[in-house]
Amino acid sequence: MGRTSTQIPYVSSRISGSTGHSRDCDPAYGYDISVRLYVAHVTAIGMERLHPRIRLVWAAGALVSGLVLAAIVGALFYLALDWPLTDTLALGVGLVLFVFVVGAAYAVLRFRAWQFELQDDALYLERGVFTEVRTVLPYVRVQHVDTQRNPIERVLGLARVVVYTAGSRGADVTVPGLTVERATALREDLRTRANEHEGGDGV
Amino acid sequence: MRLHPATIPYRAVSKIVAVVSALVFIGPGLAREAAEYAFLLVPLGVLAILGVVAYEVAYYRRFTIDLTDDVFEVHSGVFARQEREIPYRRIQNVDVTRNVVQRLLDIAQVKVETAGGGETEAVLRFVSDDDADRLQTELRTRKRQATTEGTEAGAEPEPEVEVLFELDEQSLVLLSILSIDARVVGGLFALLSIGTPLVGSFIEGYTGTALFAILLVGVLLVALLVWIAGAAATFLQYYGFRLTRVGDDLRYERGLLQRYDGSIPLEKVQAFALEEHALMRRFGYASLAVQTAGYAPGQGPSQGSEAAVPLAGRTAVIDLAQRIDPDAPFTPGMRETFTRPPERARRRYTVRYGIAALVLTAAGALLSVFVQPWPWFVLVGLVALAPIAARRTYANRGWRLGDEFVVTENGFWKRTTHAVPYDRVQTVIDKRSLFQRRWGLATIYADTASSTSLGGQDPAAVDVPLDDANSYRATLADRVFTAVRAASRGRI
Numbered sequence: 001m002g003r004t005s006t007q008i009p010y011v012s013s014r015i016s017g018s019t020g021h022s023r024d025c026d027p028a029y030g031y032d033i034s035v036r037l038y039v040a041h042v043t044a045i046g047m048e049r050l051h052p053r054i055r056l057v058w059a060a061g062a063l064v065s066g067l068v069l070a071a072i073v074g075a076l077f078y079l080a081l082d083w084p085l086t087d088t089l090a091l092g093v094g095l096v097l098f099v100f101v102v103g104a105a106y107a108v109l110r111f112r113a114w115q116f117e118l119q120d121d122a123l124y125l126e127r128g129v130f131t132e133v134r135t136v137l138p139y140v141r142v143q144h145v146d147t148q149r150n151p152i153e154r155v156l157g158l159a160r161v162v163v164y165t166a167g168s169r170g171a172d173v174t175v176p177g178l179t180v181e182r183a184t185a186l187r188e189d190l191r192t193r194a195n196e197h198e199g200g201d202g203v
Numbered sequence: 204m205r206l207h208p209a210t211i212p213y214r215a216v217s218k219i220v221a222v223v224s225a226l227v228f229i230g231p232g233l234a235r236e237a238a239e240y241a242f243l244l245v246p247l248g249v250l251a252i253l254g255v256v257a258y259e260v261a262y263y264r265r266f267t268i269d270l271t272d273d274v275f276e277v278h279s280g281v282f283a284r285q286e287r288e289i290p291y292r293r294i295q296n297v298d299v300t301r302n303v304v305q306r307l308l309d310i311a312q313v314k315v316e317t318a319g320g321g322e323t324e325a326v327l328r329f330v331s332d333d334d335a336d337r338l339q340t341e342l343r344t345r346k347r348q349a350t351t352e353g354t355e356a357g358a359e360p361e362p363e364v365e366v367l368f369e370l371d372e373q374s375l376v377l378l379s380i381l382s383i384d385a386r387v388v389g390g391l392f393a394l395l396s397i398g399t400p401l402v403g404s405f406i407e408g409y410t411g412t413a414l415f416a417i418l419l420v421g422v423l424l425v426a427l428l429v430w431i432a433g434a435a436a437t438f439l440q441y442y443g444f445r446l447t448r449v450g451d452d453l454r455y456e457r458g459l460l461q462r463y464d465g466s467i468p469l470e471k472v473q474a475f476a477l478e479e480h481a482l483m484r485r486f487g488y489a490s491l492a493v494q495t496a497g498y499a500p501g502q503g504p505s506q507g508s509e510a511a512v513p514l515a516g517r518t519a520v521i522d523l524a525q526r527i528d529p530d531a532p533f534t535p536g537m538r539e540t541f542t543r544p545p546e547r548a549r550r551r552y553t554v555r556y557g558i559a560a561l562v563l564t565a566a567g568a569l570l571s572v573f574v575q576p577w578p579w580f581v582l583v584g585l586v587a588l589a590p591i592a593a594r595r596t597y598a599n600r601g602w603r604l605g606d607e608f609v610v611t612e613n614g615f616w617k618r619t620t621h622a623v624p625y626d627r628v629q630t631v632i633d634k635r636s637l638f639q640r641r642w643g644l645a646t647i648y649a650d651t652a653s654s655t656s657l658g659g660q661d662p663a664a665v666d667v668p669l670d671d672a673n674s675y676r677a678t679l680a681d682r683v684f685t686a687v688r689a690a691s692r693g694r695i
Binding site for chain 2 (some may be wrong): 101122123128130131132133134136137138140141165166167168175
């Protein structure tokens with residue numbers, strides 16, 4: 001991670017003309033400098049995207065849910081329905097695989113849909129696979145900003161920024177899949193902009 | 204100032220009643236399991252009662268209320284002591300509530316709320332009736348003095364009280380009859396879940412059409428019961444409703460058994476909602492709610508919507524909205540100025556209701572085949588209703604970006620027309636579901652700091668043509684930026 005400046009976000013490989021998504025998320029491959037562009041270019045070309053490794057975070061999340069589901073269903077079938085152990089294990093493995101594959105595919109689609117941008121007056125986000133959501137969050141409405149990391153994110157070196165507003169529907173907007181440096185920088189940036197756009201008590 | 208001494212017996216008795224009613228549930232089982240220790244119950248019970256009484260005496264003695272020069276001080280707590288100071292200028296609401304028993308004892312509960320934060324800052328359980336009124340007036344006066352300090356010399360006199368609306372008895376009865384709300388549905392489910400086993404034994408021996416008829420009558424009876432219960436609840440809730448304006452606050456009183464007396468600061472109003480359900484539309488009535496941030500009196504925590512006018516003729520309600528806020532964009536003919544979703548949205552609703560009707564029919568047929576034969580094919584008739592329902596949904600959807608407000612309209616049974624001032628919008632959210640994208644439609648929400656009640660509508664332009672969604676979202680956001688900038692300049 002150390003080679004490049006913290007100011008450099010990840011840019012869609014579609015935009016940068018790289019070879020594709022799978023390549024820049026493969027940890028073994030390393031982070032090809034060709035998929036990175038400077039911020040100035042990003043605003044000219046397109047919006048900022050999440051770090052590709054977020055797909056691993058989401059896929060790992062799916063794996064965990066799959067394991068939990070398999071454990072519950074397995075216990076039910078084994079204890080309550082008296083299934084043989086081997087059949088139960090096969091069912092469990094099948095469930096885990098199924099949930100993981102679906103979750104991983106969804107993670108890829110989610111990553112492709114996610115992008116955000118710091119506009120003049122507002123943080124703008126686009127996301128969502130089945131339901132596309134575009135949020136305009138004016139800086140004046142920012143109550144406070146957090147960076148958060150859950151255990152999976154910590155293992156994979158990612159963090160997320162949570163922006164709180166006084167609103168009811170979009171009360172907290174989360175930007176996941178940021179490197180720790182980028183998350184810190186984004187948090188500081190949002191805080192500065194929120195202060196510049198100060199407007200009363202926020203309600 | 205202290206709590207009222209009647210607090211001690213009142214609080215002690217209500218605690219003991221709670222314990223006893225819990226014991227009634229677990230007691231019989233316990234008695235069977237450990238009959239030889241049953242004699243212990245009496246001394247234990249006496250000990251518990253003594254403990255509760257001692258606690259309440261200590262609570263009363265420890266509780267002190269003080270109005271100092273610049274803060275409202277409450278010291279409380281028996282085991283964990285708490286000293287709370289609330290600066291007068293931060294106080295947003297002072298609410299007084301009295302239920303029947305409390306009114307007999309001449310005591311009242313006072314709640315002091317501040318802006319921001321979901322919970323009540325101070326709850327006084329309970330002070331004497333007179334103290335409650337004195338505190339309410341005094342805290343409001345001191346709040347006003349604290350906020351106007353520096354700008355104006357000397358204490359300001361209590362502003363004039365302007366009566367905006369009083370609910371007369373005829374309207375109250377009408378309101379009760381017309382009230383159909385979310386609680387009714389909840390009650391219906393509760394009754395059905397209790398009633399199902401009874402029904403099982405009752406309908407044994409009947410089949411086919413006879414069974415169907417019996418069930419239909421049963422459902423209608425239950426609906427009637429629930430409706431009467433709902434009407435009674437509304438009657439009790441809105442008895443003696445009165446809305447006044449005092450300076451920059453809206454104040455209201457209502458309730459028969461439980462009397463509420465609270466205020467809504469006009470500066471915290473997030474949105475106006477003109478609500479008309481099907482029956483009200485039919486007879487030309489409407490109601491007006493104000494949605495506030497930070498506090499909704501009598502509605503539990505933090506946020507919500509409070510009726511400003513529970514029921515009145517539509518034009519009267521619109522006039523009142525204008526008196527509350529002269530800029531309020533409600534006019535009798537406003538609906539003609541709304542932009543409606545494109546025609547294809549109506550087709551979408553037809554398809555959607557049609558599918559729902561078919562699914563219901565299929566479920567009915569399965570039930571008929573596998574459980575109990577009944578004339579399920581009557582459900583096919585529902586499909587014919589789909590276009591009618593679709594037309595209704597369609598006719599009640601619209602929006603307008605006004606000069607100072609974004610106005611949206613939605614609702615099938617209850618049509619809600621929201622007016623949100625641009626400088627109250629928190630975020631602009633543009634959503635396109637998979638199905639909406641197929642029809643080339645989008646929904647744009649103007650999110651505010653108020654949350655509507657369960658089953659309520661949010662201010663949203665539903666089914667905007669996808670081609671216009673981006674520009675609509677951008678325009679709305681732009682007006683929000685401009686309005687917020689103007690508002691913050693005004694404050695400085």
